[in-house]
Amino acid sequence: MTITAHMKDLAAIYPDAVEPNRRKQVAWLGGLFFLIGYLAYIWVAFDVSGALARASMDRATLLALDSYAYKHHVELSMKSGEISVNLEGNRRTAFEVLPDWVVPVDGETRVDMGRGFTAYVSQTSLRVYDREDLIVDIEPTASGPVLHSEPHDWMRVAPNKIEGRPDTYVRFIATKSKITLQVYSTGWENFWFDSSSDLNGTSIWRAIGLVFSGDRIDPSQSNLDLVASEIWGNKEWQHGQVMHAMLITILMAFCGTILAAITALPLSFMAANNVNPIRFLRGSMKRTFDFLRGVDALIWSLIFIRAFGLGPLSGILALWFTDTGTFGKLFSEAIENADKKQMDGVNSAGAGSIQTTWFGVVPQILPVLISQTLYFLESNTRSATVIGMLGAGGIGLKLADAMRTGQDWENTMYIIFLIIAVVIIMDNLSSWLRIRLINGTEKSAL
Numbered sequence: 001m002t003i004t005a006h007m008k009d010l011a012a013i014y015p016d017a018v019e020p021n022r023r024k025q026v027a028w029l030g031g032l033f034f035l036i037g038y039l040a041y042i043w044v045a046f047d048v049s050g051a052l053a054r055a056s057m058d059r060a061t062l063l064a065l066d067s068y069a070y071k072h073h074v075e076l077s078m079k080s081g082e083i084s085v086n087l088e089g090n091r092r093t094a095f096e097v098l099p100d101w102v103v104p105v106d107g108e109t110r111v112d113m114g115r116g117f118t119a120y121v122s123q124t125s126l127r128v129y130d131r132e133d134l135i136v137d138i139e140p141t142a143s144g145p146v147l148h149s150e151p152h153d154w155m156r157v158a159p160n161k162i163e164g165r166p167d168t169y170v171r172f173i174a175t176k177s178k179i180t181l182q183v184y185s186t187g188w189e190n191f192w193f194d195s196s197s198d199l200n201g202t203s204i205w206r207a208i209g210l211v212f213s214g215d216r217i218d219p220s221q222s223n224l225d226l227v228a229s230e231i232w233g234n235k236e237w238q239h240g241q242v243m244h245a246m247l248i249t250i251l252m253a254f255c256g257t258i259l260a261a262i263t264a265l266p267l268s269f270m271a272a273n274n275v276n277p278i279r280f281l282r283g284s285m286k287r288t289f290d291f292l293r294g295v296d297a298l299i300w301s302l303i304f305i306r307a308f309g310l311g312p313l314s315g316i317l318a319l320w321f322t323d324t325g326t327f328g329k330l331f332s333e334a335i336e337n338a339d340k341k342q343m344d345g346v347n348s349a350g351a352g353s354i355q356t357t358w359f360g361v362v363p364q365i366l367p368v369l370i371s372q373t374l375y376f377l378e379s380n381t382r383s384a385t386v387i388g389m390l391g392a393g394g395i396g397l398k399l400a401d402a403m404r405t406g407q408d409w410e411n412t413m414y415i416i417f418l419i420i421a422v423v424i425i426m427d428n429l430s431s432w433l434r435i436r437l438i439n440g441t442e443k444s445a446l
Contacts, residue, residue: 061168063409065168065169065184066409066410067409067410067412067413068186068187068188068410068413069169069184069185069186069187069410070087070088070184070185070187070188070189070410071087071088071089071171071182071183071184071185072085072086072087072099072182072183072185073085073086073087073088073089073180073181073182074102074109074111074121074180074181074182074183075178075179075180075181076109076121076122076123076178076179076180077177077178078123078140078176078177078178078179079177081122081123083098083102083104083109083121085098085099085102087189087190087195090236092195092235093190093194093195093236101183105120107122108120108121108122108125109121109122111181111183113128113169113170113181113183114169114170114183114185115167115169115170116130116131117129117130117166117167117170119172119181121179121181123140124139124140125137125138125139125140126138126140126145126172126174126179128164128166128172130166134149135149135152135166136149136155136164136166136172137149138162138174138179140174140176140179141176142176143159143176144159144160144161144175144176145160145161145162145174145175145176147162152164152166154166160175160176161173161174161175162174168184169183169184169185170182170183170184171184188237188410188414190234190236190237191234191237191414192204192207192230192231192234193207193230193231193234194230194234194235194236194237195236196235197230197234198217198218198226198230199217199226199227199230207227207231208227210223210226210227211223211224211227237411237414238398241398242395242398242414242415242418245388245393245394245395245397245398246394246395246418246419246422248312248388248393248394248395249381249384249385249388249394249395249396249422250381250384250422250426251312251316252312252315252316252319252380252384252387252388252392252394253319253377253380253381253383253384253426254377255316255319255320256315256316256317256318256319256320256323256380256384257319257323257373257376257377257380258373258377259316259320259324260319260320260321260322260323260324260326260327260376261323261327261369261373261376263320263324263327264289264323264324264325264326264327264328264331265327265331265369267285267288267289267324267328268327268328268330268331268332268334268335269332269335270282270285271285271286271289271328271332272332272335272336273336274335274336274338274340275335275361285328285332286329286332288325288328289324289325289326289328289329289332290325290329291325292321292322292324292325292326292328293322293323293324293325293326293328293329294325295321295322296322297318297319297321297322297383297387298318298386298387298390300317300318300321300322301314301315301318301387301390301391301392302390303318304317304318305390305391305392310391310392310393311392311393312392312393312394314387314391314392315384315387315388315392315393315394318387318392319380319383319384319387323376323380326376327372327373327376330368330372331365331368331369331372334364334365334368334369335361335365338361338364338365367438370433370434370437370438371434371438374430374431374433374434375430375434377426377430378423378426378427378430381422381423381426382419382423384396385399385419388400395415395418395419398415399412399415399416399419402415
């Protein structure tokens with residue numbers, strides 16, 4: 001007898017044991033086909049193919065490189081013939097004296113670009129050597145640059161501009177008005193002390209050593225004050241402004257979360273079935289919670305920015321409204337799930353309705369209230385960052401400004417790393433507080 005025949009016999013004897021397995025198989029296959037179809041719909045609806053085709057990997061490479069490296073710009077003006085060197089293309093960081101790797105030689109300027117690449121630039125030519133081999137020969141003209149060497153796949157040649165990147169850390173751009181050489185170096189230049197600081201070029205370890213040194217650099221202040229003020233007032237990295245913006249973001253998250261928890265707690269009792277006997281009032285309060293959390297915090301922030309203007313107040317109100325709806329739902333469900341026996345015990349001792357609620361319900365739901373409030377405090381630190389990008393201020397606004405330029409991407413990464421560090425600290429702090437408070441609550445209840 002075949003296996004199929006056995007299955008038929010079993011199905012005839014135990015139909016309930018065999019048929020459900022087939023229904024499960026059909027359900028699994030149907031779910032798999034539905035998932036594949038849904039993914040195909042998303043691919044078409046969001047034009048994923050077009051997005052991939054429009055993606056610029058060169059641009060992504062530049063942004064990734066700028067996140068962990070800095071670059072010096074060596075620029076030659078075709079009109080004046082002057083050579084200038086600055087950091088990140090910022091004229092405020094221009095070198096007053098040419099660095100030792102930029103040397104005038106026989107009517108042209110020799111630029112050591114590192115990694116074995118050397119460039120010779122003048123008003124009549126740009127030549128780039130890979131050690132001893134000439135790989136680029138460009139002649140600037142009034143109508144645009146002209147390429148005399150063989151084109152490479154890492155070059156872009158157009159009538160008005162020729163640019164190339166023979167190496168990740170080496171780039172050149174030639175137009176009819178100027179020639180620009182970009183020399184990349186790994187690290188975050190001037191992170192501690194900007195180019196105008198008396199301590200520029202001093203490492204952080206050397207600066208720490210100066211703090212404990214008895215010889216003052218500036219007779220009018222101690223070395224500790226000098227080092228701290230120069231770091232805090234760094235004009236290129238803006239440490240002071242960034243930290244102040246971070247404190248505003250934390251303030252928005254803290255105020256919005258605490259106000260929402262304080263507001264939602266009494267309202268949640270009005271929405272609980274086992275506390276409030278008035279059905280209409282319960283339903284109205286639940287729909288209010290639905291409305292408050294149904295409108296996203298970003299939408300609330302836009303509304304309040306329009307009403308109260310730019311600033312952290314709009315962010316606080318947005319988090320307050322959104323989290324009040326979320327807390328109200330969570331708190332009311334925790335109240336409804338409270339053990340009725342404890343409430344009956346307090347009530348049998350002669351307590352009134354308010355005392356029954358306070359001593360019979362609150363001790364049971366307090367761990368949930370603390371846990372949810374601390375979790376949202378950590379989560380709202382991230383939410384306040386996004387809200388700040390819309391105009392509520394804080395670190396989100398600084399991040400938006402850094403991303404908008406698209407040049408100093410290392411400043412953007414600095415702010416992102418700072419946000420991640422603060423979120424990690426808030427997460428660990430809230431976890432520690434949650435354990436201490438909840439364990440203390442449980443011990444006091446015993």
